[in-house]
Amino acid sequence: MAIGVSDGTGAAALPGPEAPARGGRFRAMRLPHSPKVLIGLGILAVFVVVAIIGPSIAPYAPNYSPGLVKVMIHGQFRELPAAGWARWTSTPGCPAQYACPLLFYPVGPSGSHWLGTAFFGGFQDVWSQLLYSTQATMLVGFLAGAIATALSVLVGVTAGYLGGGPDEGLSLLSNVFLAIPGLPLLIVLAIYIPAVDTSPVVVALIVAVTGWAWGARVLRAQTLSLRNRDFVEAARVSGEGRLRIILFEVLPNLLPIVASSFLFVTLYSIGAYIALAFLSLAGADIWNWGLMLYYANAAGAVESGFWWWWVPPGICIALVGTGLALVNFGIDEFINPRLRMGGLSRKVARRLGIPARPRLGFTTVLPRRKGSASAPKEAG
Amino acid sequence: MSPVAGRPAGSPSAADVVLEIRGLSVDYGLGVDAVHAVVECDLTLRRGQVMGLAGESGSGKSTLSMAALRLLRHPALITKGEVLFHSKPSNRSDGGRTLDLLRASDGQLRAVRWNEISVVLQSALNALNPVITIGAQFDDLLKVHRRDLSAAERRSRAVELLELVGMTGDRLRSFPHELSGGMRQRAMIGMALALDPQLMILDEPTTALDVVTQREILEELMELRDRLGFAALFITHDLSLLVELADEIAVMYAGRLIERAPANSIFRAPRLPYTYGLLHCFPPMHGERRPMEGIPGSPPDLRDLPPGCAFHPRCPWAMERCRREVPVLTAIAGTGREVACWLHSGGATVPQELDLPDPPPPQAGSPEPPTGRHRRAER
Numbered sequence: 001m002a003i004g005v006s007d008g009t010g011a012a013a014l015p016g017p018e019a020p021a022r023g024g025r026f027r028a029m030r031l032p033h034s035p036k037v038l039i040g041l042g043i044l045a046v047f048v049v050v051a052i053i054g055p056s057i058a059p060y061a062p063n064y065s066p067g068l069v070k071v072m073i074h075g076q077f078r079e080l081p082a083a084g085w086a087r088w089t090s091t092p093g094c095p096a097q098y099a100c101p102l103l104f105y106p107v108g109p110s111g112s113h114w115l116g117t118a119f120f121g122g123f124q125d126v127w128s129q130l131l132y133s134t135q136a137t138m139l140v141g142f143l144a145g146a147i148a149t150a151l152s153v154l155v156g157v158t159a160g161y162l163g164g165g166p167d168e169g170l171s172l173l174s175n176v177f178l179a180i181p182g183l184p185l186l187i188v189l190a191i192y193i194p195a196v197d198t199s200p201v202v203v204a205l206i207v208a209v210t211g212w213a214w215g216a217r218v219l220r221a222q223t224l225s226l227r228n229r230d231f232v233e234a235a236r237v238s239g240e241g242r243l244r245i246i247l248f249e250v251l252p253n254l255l256p257i258v259a260s261s262f263l264f265v266t267l268y269s270i271g272a273y274i275a276l277a278f279l280s281l282a283g284a285d286i287w288n289w290g291l292m293l294y295y296a297n298a299a300g301a302v303e304s305g306f307w308w309w310w311v312p313p314g315i316c317i318a319l320v321g322t323g324l325a326l327v328n329f330g331i332d333e334f335i336n337p338r339l340r341m342g343g344l345s346r347k348v349a350r351r352l353g354i355p356a357r358p359r360l361g362f363t364t365v366l367p368r369r370k371g372s373a374s375a376p377k378e379a380g
Numbered sequence: 381m382s383p384v385a386g387r388p389a390g391s392p393s394a395a396d397v398v399l400e401i402r403g404l405s406v407d408y409g410l411g412v413d414a415v416h417a418v419v420e421c422d423l424t425l426r427r428g429q430v431m432g433l434a435g436e437s438g439s440g441k442s443t444l445s446m447a448a449l450r451l452l453r454h455p456a457l458i459t460k461g462e463v464l465f466h467s468k469p470s471n472r473s474d475g476g477r478t479l480d481l482l483r484a485s486d487g488q489l490r491a492v493r494w495n496e497i498s499v500v501l502q503s504a505l506n507a508l509n510p511v512i513t514i515g516a517q518f519d520d521l522l523k524v525h526r527r528d529l530s531a532a533e534r535r536s537r538a539v540e541l542l543e544l545v546g547m548t549g550d551r552l553r554s555f556p557h558e559l560s561g562g563m564r565q566r567a568m569i570g571m572a573l574a575l576d577p578q579l580m581i582l583d584e585p586t587t588a589l590d591v592v593t594q595r596e597i598l599e600e601l602m603e604l605r606d607r608l609g610f611a612a613l614f615i616t617h618d619l620s621l622l623v624e625l626a627d628e629i630a631v632m633y634a635g636r637l638i639e640r641a642p643a644n645s646i647f648r649a650p651r652l653p654y655t656y657g658l659l660h661c662f663p664p665m666h667g668e669r670r671p672m673e674g675i676p677g678s679p680p681d682l683r684d685l686p687p688g689c690a691f692h693p694r695c696p697w698a699m700e701r702c703r704r705e706v707p708v709l710t711a712i713a714g715t716g717r718e719v720a721c722w723l724h725s726g727g728a729t730v731p732q733e734l735d736l737p738d739p740p741p742p743q744a745g746s747p748e749p750p751t752g753r754h755r756r757a758e759r
Binding site for chain 1: 410411446447450451452453454455456457458459460482483486489
């Protein structure tokens with residue numbers, strides 16, 4: 001007789017249910033399955049890699065111009081840029097026997113200059129400029145995003161959690177910054193701070209100063225609602241310090257907002273930096289996409305049809321923006337455990353014939369199928 | 381107010397049944413990660429009947445009842461089964477229709493919810509909107525479901541409902557936080573009664589309350605049940621409570637229904653080792669003294685259930701067969717009860733403790749079945 005308590009391990013040898021293939025007790029934080037997010041992460045990864053290795057793989061320095069070579073044209077020595085960097089025509093209507101002035105133009109994409117050349121003082125390689133420019137642009141974007149996010153967390157969470165006087169003061173501060181138009185303030189700051197010309201970090205700092213207020217307001221509101229929740233009350237009762245409650249109880253709940261505000265501020269910062277550089281307020285020493293656009297604009301590239309000069313930085317800006325926005329789609333699901341789809345991808349949903357987006361209040365019902373064993377746990 | 385409904389007779393004829401759950405299975409998650417929270421459960425509720433659903437935490441009782449209304453949120457997935465709701469022939473426009481809630485359209489489902497099946501949740505504080513007065517919440521409810529009522533009619537109906545659950549009409553002006561826990565739960569019950577439903581699902585409605593309030597509310601609830609004739613599915617982990625107030629008790633373990641019997645029978649003569657253990661883990665107030673026995677071990681991990689009967693590692697009477705085969709809910713011949721246990725089917729010798737004679741069927745001859753009040757009066 002099998003009287004007594006079995007510990008259950010003795011039954012392991014019996015033909016029982018298939019062992020569930022699962023990992024440890026704690027599942028690693030998984031990347032979202034959504035293709036949108038993966039594409040976004042991919043785009044950003046490419047730009048980050050280019051930002052790091054760009055200067056070392058660029059064929060030329062961004063402002064390198066080849067020296068002039070003497071070439072005999074129609075029996076006369078003329079000084080011309082090296083072959084492949086430019087094309088020229090003689091002035092229309094000028095008789096060939098005279099030393100007519102030559103007109104030089106940048107050339108479009110070719111094997112030696114993948115994105116063609118630019119002309120500003122001399123002829124430069126657009127591809128090299130683009131590779132160099134990515135670094136400062138990304139640095140300013142992410143750095144300013146990080147600084148502004150840190151500022152908004154600091155101000156917003158502090159104001160929301162402490163309440164009272166500190167809240168009044170900090171809210172006033174963020175409201176003032178919200179009310180001041182960003183770009184004019186940025187322009188004024190850039191004019192008065194000379195270090196802007198030489199240091200991307202300084203640019204990131206002043207961009208961050210104009211971009212933190214919105215995040216702070218949102219975080220303050222969310223903190224206000226969190227601080228009265230029972231789990232925060234429980235933490236207070238259990239004797240946790242104020243700082244610990246803010247950092248370990250409140251802040252993790254704000255992560256989706258923090259992450260999303262980081263992405264938006266990063267995008268804003270890239271735009272602001274490009275705008276400053278386009279207005280030639282960020283100096284000419286640090287190459288960035290805005291500087292490229294400034295030169296292209298100053299040289300009349302758009303009117304002259306030198307599209308290879310201004311389209312690449314424009315596409316890069318659009319791509320980074322798209323990448324950040326796509327990542328933002330999935331950041332919630334990535335961080336908020338309640339929003340994870342529990343293995344339900346679009347593909348799986350289609351195979352099972354159920355909606356890919358479950359609706360609240362209408363639990364998904366698997367369509368009835370004949371002879372399908374949906375409960376593999378049952379052993380004969 | 382509807383008249384007092386006739387109490388169900390002994391035989392469960394089709395017209396009697398209000399809710400039929402057949403082979404309902406619910407998973408949390410998909411594929412290998414899926415946790416089978418409810419596996420092929422059958423449950424039949426007759427009109428006016430109080431069905432108790434008992435089980436430990438995590439045994440699937442709330443999942444089962446919420447799945448029947450399709451109120452579970454993702455990643456819950458109903459994988460199998462049907463939930464048939466039979467509306468009363470004379471009741472409103474949809475005369476005597478049967479609706480499978482799992483196949484119903486959104487509109488059909490919305491029409492049934494609260495109109496016919498209402499829910500009382502465990503935490504009334506969380507179920508009531510904290511920034512709206514009780515009166516406004518009654519008003520909203522009636523405005524949505526009873527379009528023909530005027531504002532004054534809605535108000536008088538709300539007052540009537542509050543008085544029904546033992547509160548005064550002036551409480552309509554209160555916000556939820558101004559009420560005590562018991563009053564909030566009363567208000568919730570009043571709200572659940574507002575549309576005169578045929579079935580009320582009570583998900584541990586009194587667990588958060590002290591025993592005195594609990595008793596008051598439950599007695600009131602049972603009295604209302606007698607007057608209004610709704611059926612109730614009462615979910616609790618407190619088996620002793622169910623013995624007091626339910627007509628029939630279903631016991632769940634690890635996602636399966638493992639015993640179903642009239643409340644009295646389950647109390648006097650449990651057939652299942654698990655139920656036996658449950659009944660012996662609290663001291664009896666009256667009668668002979670008996671040693672307290674708990675159930676050894678702890679509830680199984682639903683992600684990694686033992687093979688065979690999920691209870692066998694904790695069962696003192698486990699046999700070889702229990703380790704291999706999952707027992708199915710089968711009727712014990714000659715009684716109105718069903719058990720999923722190999723001890724009671726397949727010719728095994730039933731231990732003496734699990735073979736006590738059934739108490740006499742309560743319905744036979746007596747005009748009213750014994751409710752909790754009767755049993756309490758006996759003592």
